[in-house]
Amino acid sequence: MTSASGDDQPGDITITPARPPVTLTPLRWWHLEQVDAIERALFGVEAWSVGLFWSELSLPDSRYYLVAMDPAGAGQGAAPDTVVGYAGLCAYPGDGYIQTIAVRRDCQGQGIGAGLLLALLRESVRRGPDTVWLEVRADNPGAQRLYARFGFTPAGIRRGYYQPSGTDAVVMVVRDLRRRLAAADPGTSA
Numbered sequence: 730m731t732s733a734s735g736d737d738q739p740g741d742i743t744i745t746p747a748r749p750p751v752t753l754t755p756l757r758w759w760h761l762e763q764v765d766a767i768e769r770a771l772f773g774v775e776a777w778s779v780g781l782f783w784s785e786l787s788l789p790d791s792r793y794y795l796v797a798m799d800p801a802g803a804g805q806g807a808a809p810d811t812v813v814g815y816a817g818l819c820a821y822p823g824d825g826y827i828q829t830i831a832v833r834r835d836c837q838g839q840g841i842g843a844g845l846l847l848a849l850l851r852e853s854v855r856r857g858p859d860t861v862w863l864e865v866r867a868d869n870p871g872a873q874r875l876y877a878r879f880g881f882t883p884a885g886i887r888r889g890y891y892q893p894s895g896t897d898a899v900v901m902v903v904r905d906l907r908r909r910l911a912a913a914d915p916g917t918s919a
């Protein structure tokens with residue numbers, strides 16, 4: 730999957746495997762119970778509802794959602810074939826949007842989030858959009874660092890975007906994604 734090396738320039742993408750390996754597979758309705766448990770544990774009152782995930786899944790022309798499955802049960806306390814993370818993309822003809830990305834707390838820091846993000850970015854260029862946007866909480870430097878490793882840069886602030894907390898969102902964007910991915914991974918059919 731992906732991590733930065735000390736020699737990287739800002740926006741460079743370096744691909745290394747996740748430890749331990751996980752399997753990325755399309756999010757299906759039968760994953761939603763586990764996804765909901767992770768969502769609530771991570772986002773509390775600002776968690777997406779199961780209904781919102783259902784409505785996202787009902788729009789396959791523009792949406793692409795993946796789950797990271799832990800086939801070996803290698804995450805701390807994770808049973809085999811459990812969902813350890815998930816992420817979603819919205820891709821319209823011009824621009825792509827990272828809708829959400831989350832990794833179970835006890836499985837974070839192993840490259841799973843980077844792997845999910847990389848898969849969404851590859852899918853975006855496959856579908857067309859070469860520019861991808863996202864919003865991230867202003868008080869979430871870890872996630873911002875992950876996005877910066879993929880070339881995302883801040884493009885603005887949405888005041889009070891997250892409710893009910895009123896936390897600001899930082900809008901981030903990466904352009905020229907096809908070239909970045911191809912440079913990082915010659916296997917990219919971008």
Ligand SMILES: CC(C)(COP(=O)(O)OP(=O)(O)OC[C@H]1O[C@@H](n2cnc3c(N)ncnc32)[C@H](O)[C@@H]1OP(=O)(O)O)[C@@H](O)C(=O)NCCC(=O)NCCS
Binds near residue numbers: 771833869875
């Ligand atoms: C943000 C989030 C999705 C990142 O997922 P993750 O799986 O922890 O991310 P990664 O493991 O790919 O990268 C995180 C760290 O692990 C390190 N890492 C990456 N690959 C690694 C590997 N193969 N082995 C060990 N560590 C690795 C990275 O260097 C990174 O370190 P850094 O924080 O110093 O940059 C996750 O922390 C999360 O779910 N947070 C809560 C929800 C959230 O904030 N979502 C984003 C909303 S916008």
